[in-house]
Amino acid sequence: EIVLTQSPGTLSLSPGERATLSCRASQSVSSSNLAWYQQRPGQAPRLLIYGASTRATGIPDRFSGSVSGTDFTLTISRLEPEDFAVFYCQQFGSSYTFGQGTKVEIK
Amino acid sequence: QVQLQESGPGLVKPSETLSLTCTVSGGSIGSYYWSWIRQPPGKGLEWIGYIYYSGSTNYNPSLKSRVTISVDTSNNQFSLKLSSVTAADTAVYYCAREVSTGNTDPYFDYWGQGTLVTVSS
Numbered sequence: 694e695i696v697l698t699q700s701p702g703t704l705s706l707s708p709g710e711r712a713t714l715s716c717r718a719s720q721s722v723s724s725s726n727l728a729w730y731q732q733r734p735g736q737a738p739r740l741l742i743y744g745a746s747t748r749a750t751g752i753p754d755r756f757s758g759s760v761s762g763t764d765f766t767l768t769i770s771r772l773e774p775e776d777f778a779v780f781y782c783q784q785f786g787s788s789y790t791f792g793q794g795t796k797v798e799i800k
Numbered sequence: 801q802v803q804l805q806e807s808g809p810g811l812v813k814p815s816e817t818l819s820l821t822c823t824v825s826g827g828s829i830g831s832y833y834w835s836w837i838r839q840p841p842g843k844g845l846e847w848i849g850y851i852y853y854s855g856s857t858n859y860n861p862s863l864k865s866r867v868t869i870s871v872d873t874s875n876n877q878f879s880l881k882l883s884s885v886t887a888a889d890t891a892v893y894y895c896a897r898e899v900s901t902g903n904t905d906p907y908f909d910y911w912g913q914g915t916l917v918t919v920s921s
Contacts, residue, residue, distance in 0.1 A: 694861065694862075725905040725906075726905065726906060728906075728907045728908070730908070732845075737894055737896075737911035737912065737913055737914055738845065738894075738908070738911060739911075740907050740908060740909055743904075743905050743906070743907035744904075744905030744907075747905065749907070749909070781844065781845055783845075783847075783908075785898075785900070785906040787858075788847075788858070788860060788861055789835075789847040789850075789860075790847065791844055791845040791846065791847065792844070793844045794844045794845075
């Protein structure tokens with residue numbers, strides 16, 4: 694099973710700041726098979742990024758994804774009030790797995 | 801607009817079988833993969849398994865011995881059965897659509913609102 698380890702567990706930032714979230718895979722993951730989701734309290738997850746770097750329909754361009762080897766990164770260039778939430782990475786291998794999540798909270 | 805809605809009992813007794821149905825509206829169940837994903841209270845997401853509209857399945861190895869997912873294309877529904885449940889199976893259960901074709905990288909684009917299932921006597 695591919696384990697995805699997200700860091701940090703919690704990120705405390707102010708609106709307008711830049712957020713950098715990391716997702717490291719325990720073994721090789723095709724960049725095609727990596728997605729990012731945002732989950733606000735009491736809501737279902739929402740797709741942000743797929744294929745490691747492709748923004749989903751309607752997602753603002755302040756969200757971006759990148760990859761270097763087995764390290765995937767979600768960057769939010771300037772945090773808006775509605776961006777404070779939990780973010781999950783997820784891989785589509787033979788068995789799908791999610792990272793444990795990174796909470797972005799207001800500082 | 802595609803919508804997914806989970807339905808089923810909110811309370812299941814230990815050792816019994818959890819049964820949920822996801823009804824898809826606003827689109828056909830055909831040509832997509834359909835997954836069940838759960839989230840214990842205050843914790844992260846766990847993929848349970850998927851079914852293709854044709855009936856082929858793939859399950860999380862950690863749950864495989866207890867999971868059955870089926871599809872009813874005539875009613876645009878798919879279902880989850882999880883047997884021999886314990887308190888550790890208490891979670892919000894989501895159904896989700898996976899887009900996975902040769903023309904695009906895969907992703908879950910539509911999710912149900914989720915339904916809380918509590919395992920307790």
